Amino acid sequence: MLLKFMLITIFGYNSIVTADLSGVVSGNRMAAVPLGWSLGEGELDIEGVCSEPGMTCQNCSLAVTCISLPVGWLKVPLQHCLDGETCNAHLKTCSKENVPECDAVTSKYRHTCEQIGIFPDAFDCRKFHLCSPPEDVPYGRPADHRVALCPRHYGYNPMTAQCSVPLRDGQCSKRPVPTCTKVGQAAALEDSPNHYYVCLSKHGQLYPQIFICPHGWYFWDNFCRPEPERKNNEKTSTTEKTAAIEATTKSESAKSDFFSTEKARTYPPDTFLADKFDLTNYVSIDDVEPHDDSSFSFENGDFW
Numbered sequence: 001m002l003l004k005f006m007l008i009t010i011f012g013y014n015s016i017v018t019a020d021l022s023g024v025v026s027g028n029r030m031a032a033v034p035l036g037w038s039l040g041e042g043e044l045d046i047e048g049v050c051s052e053p054g055m056t057c058q059n060c061s062l063a064v065t066c067i068s069l070p071v072g073w074l075k076v077p078l079q080h081c082l083d084g085e086t087c088n089a090h091l092k093t094c095s096k097e098n099v100p101e102c103d104a105v106t107s108k109y110r111h112t113c114e115q116i117g118i119f120p121d122a123f124d125c126r127k128f129h130l131c132s133p134p135e136d137v138p139y140g141r142p143a144d145h146r147v148a149l150c151p152r153h154y155g156y157n158p159m160t161a162q163c164s165v166p167l168r169d170g171q172c173s174k175r176p177v178p179t180c181t182k183v184g185q186a187a188a189l190e191d192s193p194n195h196y197y198v199c200l201s202k203h204g205q206l207y208p209q210i211f212i213c214p215h216g217w218y219f220w221d222n223f224c225r226p227e228p229e230r231k232n233n234e235k236t237s238t239t240e241k242t243a244a245i246e247a248t249t250k251s252e253s254a255k256s257d258f259f260s261t262e263k264a265r266t267y268p269p270d271t272f273l274a275d276k277f278d279l280t281n282y283v284s285i286d287d288v289e290p291h292d293d294s295s296f297s298f299e300n301g302d303f304w
Helices: 002-011 013-026 104-108 238-258
Strands: 054-057 062-069 072-080 086-088 093-095 117-120 127-132 144-149 154-157 162-166 186-189 192-202 205-212 218-220 223-225 271-274 282-285
Touching: 117 192, 117 205, 186 218, 192 218
Parallel strands: none
Antiparallel strands: 054 062, 062 072, 086 093, 117 127, 127 144, 154 162, 186 192, 192 205, 218 223, 271 282
């Protein structure tokens, strides 16, 4: 009996630990598992990798299994993916079918700050880019560029500029921008009509560059426009048609007034008017006595 006890003590220790761990993995004794060294290679999930029991991805190269515990989740390594494969939580295995964020082209992509604003990543649905004006430098210098990553299990929503898109299995299902097939290819982003991409040639490779329309406008038909694109099945209402006709009439009237030879209009003093030639400027009417311009009219002949 004493000899048997010594043999178990010397040679059977590892097998006992392995048996305990296999029991954990099979789920037979999860409630009775002590915390500490008896978990073997498993560890408590403090990073938020696990959201449900079963296989998931720690990162692009490591597959783990998640086991529910009274105190949280036990995360046990399953497999390190081989060369040419990445962890695919959608397929529950290491696979040559890469998810977007684990694709080789994703790691090579670099967003360029061509504008000031917040932009989604073209390949990784979890990333976004902040392009801010450079501090204490003159205009014309490159913008400051920072890259941010959404919390686990959430993707970036360019419409709201928030990490509010729940991700299935914690991984992206598609790229924010479709694959470029030719230089000059352009379209609005599916998830945000205010953003659009243009396919450019960089270092001999096709890469998309993401832009944003100013003033909250919408990109369609290769231009940024103030109104959203109408679908073919959307009909213009009578009210909208009437408003469009009135706007056209006012526009024609304004043109007629601008080129009219009639007596010039007078305005109340101390008012501000839009500049007729530069719409980013305005004209100030000072508090002066109004004068009659009829003596210089083209119609009375005195001008000539």
